[in-house]
Amino acid sequence: MIGNVNTQGKAPIGRPRGFDVDQALDRAMRVFWEQGYEGASLADLTDAMGISRTSMYAAFGSKEDLFHKALQRYTDGPAAYVPRALEKPTARQVATAFLDGCVRATTSPGCPAGCLGVQGSLAAGEAGLSARDTLAAWRNNGISLLRERFQRAVDEGDLPAGTDPGLLARYLMAVANGIAVQAAGGATRDDLHMVADMALRQWPPT
Amino acid sequence: MIGNVNTQGKAPIGRPRGFDVDQALDRAMRVFWEQGYEGASLADLTDAMGISRTSMYAAFGSKEDLFHKALQRYTDGPAAYVPRALEKPTARQVATAFLDGCVRATTSPGCPAGCLGVQGSLAAGEAGLSARDTLAAWRNNGISLLRERFQRAVDEGDLPAGTDPGLLARYLMAVANGIAVQAAGGATRDDLHMVADMALRQWPPT
DNA sequence: AGAAATCTGTATCGATCGGTACGGAAGTGG
DNA sequence: CCACTTCCGTACCGATCGATACAGATTTCT
Numbered sequence: 001m002i003g004n005v006n007t008q009g010k011a012p013i014g015r016p017r018g019f020d021v022d023q024a025l026d027r028a029m030r031v032f033w034e035q036g037y038e039g040a041s042l043a044d045l046t047d048a049m050g051i052s053r054t055s056m057y058a059a060f061g062s063k064e065d066l067f068h069k070a071l072q073r074y075t076d077g078p079a080a081y082v083p084r085a086l087e088k089p090t091a092r093q094v095a096t097a098f099l100d101g102c103v104r105a106t107t108s109p110g111c112p113a114g115c116l117g118v119q120g121s122l123a124a125g126e127a128g129l130s131a132r133d134t135l136a137a138w139r140n141n142g143i144s145l146l147r148e149r150f151q152r153a154v155d156e157g158d159l160p161a162g163t164d165p166g167l168l169a170r171y172l173m174a175v176a177n178g179i180a181v182q183a184a185g186g187a188t189r190d191d192l193h194m195v196a197d198m199a200l201r202q203w204p205p206t
Numbered sequence: 207m208i209g210n211v212n213t214q215g216k217a218p219i220g221r222p223r224g225f226d227v228d229q230a231l232d233r234a235m236r237v238f239w240e241q242g243y244e245g246a247s248l249a250d251l252t253d254a255m256g257i258s259r260t261s262m263y264a265a266f267g268s269k270e271d272l273f274h275k276a277l278q279r280y281t282d283g284p285a286a287y288v289p290r291a292l293e294k295p296t297a298r299q300v301a302t303a304f305l306d307g308c309v310r311a312t313t314s315p316g317c318p319a320g321c322l323g324v325q326g327s328l329a330a331g332e333a334g335l336s337a338r339d340t341l342a343a344w345r346n347n348g349i350s351l352l353r354e355r356f357q358r359a360v361d362e363g364d365l366p367a368g369t370d371p372g373l374l375a376r377y378l379m380a381v382a383n384g385i386a387v388q389a390a391g392g393a394t395r396d397d398l399h400m401v402a403d404m405a406l407r408q409w410p411p412t
Numbered sequence: 413a414g415a416a417a418t419c420t421g422t423a424t425c426g427a428t429c430g431g432t433a434c435g436g437a438a439g440t441g442g
Numbered sequence: 443c444c445a446c447t448t449c450c451g452t453a454c455c456g457a458t459c460g461a462t463a464c465a466g467a468t469t470t471c472t
Contacts (some may be wrong), residue, residue, distance in 0.1 A: 013440040014448030038244050039331030042430060052451060053431075059449095063430065114329065122390050123318075123325035125245030127430090136391035170388065170397060171404045178384030182376065184328050185342035191376060198377045202408030220418025221468040248460060258421060259461075265419095269460065333460090 021059060022073075024049040029070035029077075034112035037067055037121040037131035067120075067131055071138065074116045078105045086145060091153035092203055095172055098146070099196035102176040106183035107192060114184030117142075118177055143173045160204055168204075175199040227265060228279075230255040235276035235283075240318035243273055243327040243337035273326075273337055277344065280322045284311045292351060297359035298409055301378055304352070305402035308382040312389035313398060320390030323348075324383055349379045366410055374410075381405040 027048040031040045042063060046056050060066040081101025088094045106115050117138050121131035143166075150165035152158075159165075179192050233254040237246045248269060252262050266272040287307025294300045312321050323344050327337035349372075356371035358364075365371075385398050 012448085013446075015438045015440085015450085017449065018438095034329060035331045036244070036329035038242070039329060039334055041331060041428080043428085044331065054450060054452090057431070112329075118387055119329035122328055122387065123240060123242035123245060123320065125241045125247060125250065128245055139387075139391055164400075167400050167404060170393070171401050174384035174388050174398075174401050175381060175405075176384065177387035178380035178382065181324055181328065181345075181383035181387065182380050185345055187376070192380075194370075194373050195377050195380050198373060198408070199381075199405070202404075217470070218418080219416075219470045221420080221470090223419065224468095247458080249458085260422090261420060263461070 017055075017059070019049075019051050019055065024051060024056075024059070025066075025069055025073050026077075028066055029073050029116070030112060032067055032070050032120055033074070033114075033116040036119055036128075038124055038128040064130055068134065071116065071120070071134065075138075078108070078111065079115075079117065081105060082142060082145065086149050091150055091159050091168075092200075094146075094149055094153075095168075095200055095203060098172055099176060099179070099199060100193075102179050103183075103189060103192045103196050106180045107187075107189040113186065115177075115180035118180040119184055139173065139177070143169045146172055163204055172199075223261075223265065225255075225257050225261065230257060230262075230265070231272075231275055231279050232283075234272055235279050235322070236318060238273055238276050238326055239280070239320075239322040242325055242334075244330055244334040270336055274340065277322065277326070277340065281344075284314070284317065285321075285323065287311060288348060288351065292355050297356055297365050297374075298406075300352075300355055300359075301374075301406055301409060304378055305382060305385070305405060306399070308385050309389075309395060309398045309402050312386045313393075313395040319392065321383070321386035324386045325390050345379065345383070349375045352378055369410055378405075 027050070028045050031045050031048045034040075035044065042053060042056070045063070045066065046053055049056065051059075056066065060069060081104070082098065085094050085097035085101055088097050102115070105111075107113060117135050120135050121128045122135070124132045146169035147165045150159060150163070150168045154161065154163050154165055159168075175196070179195060182192060182195070233256070234251050237251050237254045240246075241250065248259060248262070251269070251272065252259055255262065257265075262272065266275060287310070288304065291300050291303035291307055294303050308321070311317075313319060323341050326341050327334045328341070330338045352375035353371045356365060356369070356374045360367065360369050360371055365374075381402070385393075385401060388398060388401070
């Protein structure tokens with residue numbers, strides 16, 4: 001009855017879904033974020049989502065599918081600071097906004113500490129290998145986005161000629177990942193903000 | 207029959223152990239390193255150690271005890287670059303040796319990629335909470351060691367007066383953790399060495 | 413030799429894992 | 443009304459989880 005408005009005009013035939021898919025996905029994202037892919041059991045997930053196993057499988061396919069959809073939601077939600085940072089006018093502002101967004105996202109009150117893209121599945125047994133590889137690709141994609149943005153900055157003269165955009169991108173991502181690890185270990189937002197500032201102190205002059 | 211030499215002179219009564227404790231612990235450390243605490247099952251561990259479940263429980267107590275002993279072995283082995291770095295004469299050399307050792311340890315051929323202290327249990331379900339907290343404390347202890355060393359450097363005039371040793375320490379640990387995450391995702395040693403160099407480019411002047 | 417102590421392999425424990433079969437409930441179309 | 447479609451709760455699947463009971467094997471001490 002909730003949240004399944006059919007934009008085609010007609011209501012879908014059959015019994016309507018009894019829960020809000022987006023809300024359930026949000027709850028699942030939190031659980032994966034906090035406990036990791038392997039550490040989150042079906043019982044943990046369905047309890048948090050407020051639905052039964054059957055409903056979860058019918059709506060999302062499998063635990064792995066659910067994880068992928070939760071990661072997509074994470075990308076569009078808590079990790080939306082990444083595309084926003086890429087739009088900043090200068091490379092320095094991109095870097096600053098990226099690390100600032102990372103600090104905020106990994107220390108956000110009411111959300112699990114750390115980054116789903118890091119702690120979701122960093123090392124895993126056989127059951128979690130797929131999730132691990134998915135997250136590694138997710139992080140590498142972030143590096144690629146930063147590299148392309150910094151390449152553009154070099155082409156535009158915003159960064160000095162001869163600057164290695166790939167190195168800047170990997171450096172920033174490494175610092176962000178380190179901030180995420182520290183956040184997962186309980187570091188405060190102020191602590192990590194100072195770390196981010198320090199990491200940018202030697203940014204190439206414009 | 208192997209490797210249980212009694213340093214007290216007398217052999218212990220009862221049937222002697224049929225395997226080398228240190229070697230078995232080394233194998234277990236590798237499994238935890240590669241698969242994480244929750245991702246490493248008893249079957250994975252005992253298969254790698256070459257012993258039965260019973261022998262493992264008799265010799266090490268429990269999975270959690272085994273993990274603690276494996277972490278201690280990791281501290282004394284692959285992570286021994288930390289105390290070595292702390293002994294360097296200047297703060298800059300400490301920082302350089304620390305990050306260099308981190309890059310080497312997290313990209314060592316024949317060893318799992320990444321750092322056991324990070325990926326052993328970063329996010330976990332109920333079963334892995336103890337391991338997660340243990341590793342967070344382990345990383346925080348590393349920060350404390352660095353901070354104390356940098357405080358000494360400030361006192362000795364090796365670092366400029368007014369330098370925040372705690373910030374330097376947390377910054378270095380964050381970079382090291384980020385390097386470990388990148389290594390777990392497949393970054394090469396050369397990639398990460400350049401990242402480490404860049405992270406030190408703005409180190410306070412001596 | 414015989415008692416005592418320790419180690420090892422098998423076989424198993426109850427609990428939980430991810431995933432599913434099935435039937436009734438609840439909505440649509442005619 | 444009725445046929446049809448879909449959702450949901452229960453109950454259950456085989457497999458695996460960490461951990462253990464037990465008996466036989468192997469060693470030291472007396």
